[in-house]
């Protein structure tokens with residue numbers, strides 16, 4: 131099996147919000163962490179000081195994704211897990227070219243996870259039954275679509291489907307699951323009217339914050355049986 135505490139957990143987009151919270155969570159448990167970051171936030175220096183290996187990467191091209199994978203392979207012989215947190219929430223808006231929206235959404239939510247899972251497969255294998263994990267962060271809208279984020283929803287739906295494909299490919303050494311959040315965190319520029327509208331879309335009427343995701347990630351990492359599944363973290367939104 132190997133000591134899972136020696137193999138790092140790789141988190142893409144670890145420089146802010148959910149990815150950053152996950153990185154600090156694992157570091158607090160003496161679990162080694164590798165993160166990708168695009169923007170050099172102050173948080174990156176803090177993560178480095180806390181012991182994380184922070185690798186700059188822009189996944190807007192396949193070359194950028196594969197270059198990142200090459201660096202990861204130089205830095206470690208094994209991975210405990212890959213958490214595909216990096217994502218971009220872009221809607222269809224006047225003045226924004228539709229081909230650019232579609233390719234940008236597919237690049238970060240489909241190309242990056244697809245290429246990284248293949249490129250890093252070797253680092254996940256060889257440690258025994260259910261010894262490694264891949265977790266895809268999708269979205270509640272995979273179930274129902276979105277009239278304002280069509281390309282985003284389609285790209286997350288592709289990522290959801292890849293969860294089952296990679297689960298078939300990598301079992302039983304590697305479990306592959308998805309987490310499909312609805313509102314978890316607001317963005318700083320969300321105004322009061324938007325915030326109230328968003329809260330009213332679920333039964334629970336809260337934006338729960340990062341811990342809701344962290345707790346589910348912890349569960350998935352401890353399972354020896356669950357794979358190929360998507361877990362909604364959506365406050366009962368489908369029932370509204």
Ligand SMILES: NC(=O)C1=CN([C@@H]2O[C@H](COP(=O)(O)OP(=O)(O)OC[C@H]3O[C@@H](n4cnc5c(N)ncnc54)[C@H](OP(=O)(O)O)[C@@H]3O)[C@@H](O)[C@H]2O)C=CC1
Pocket residue numbers: 142143144145146147148149167168169170187188189190214215216217218219238267268269270310311312313314315316
């Ligand atoms: N927050 C929420 O309520 C919800 C979140 N989710 C999903 O959960 C995940 C985390 O959400 P959240 O923390 O809010 O995400 P954020 O949008 O706050 O951050 C996303 C991260 O991904 C990185 N990233 C985006 N595009 C690229 C790229 N082309 N190359 C490299 N890195 C990139 C960003 O880097 P940089 O900071 O440099 O731009 C950032 O670190 C995402 O996949 C999101 O889709 C799903 C539903 C709801």
Ligand SMILES: Nc1nc2c(c(=O)[nH]1)N=C([C@H](O)[C@@H](O)CO)CN2
Pocket residue numbers: 216217218219269311312313314315316317328
């Ligand atoms: N990469 C991101 N994806 C998403 C975000 C975000 O801030 N960054 N936010 C949402 C919304 O919270 C949405 O779930 C509200 O209904 C979706 N995806």
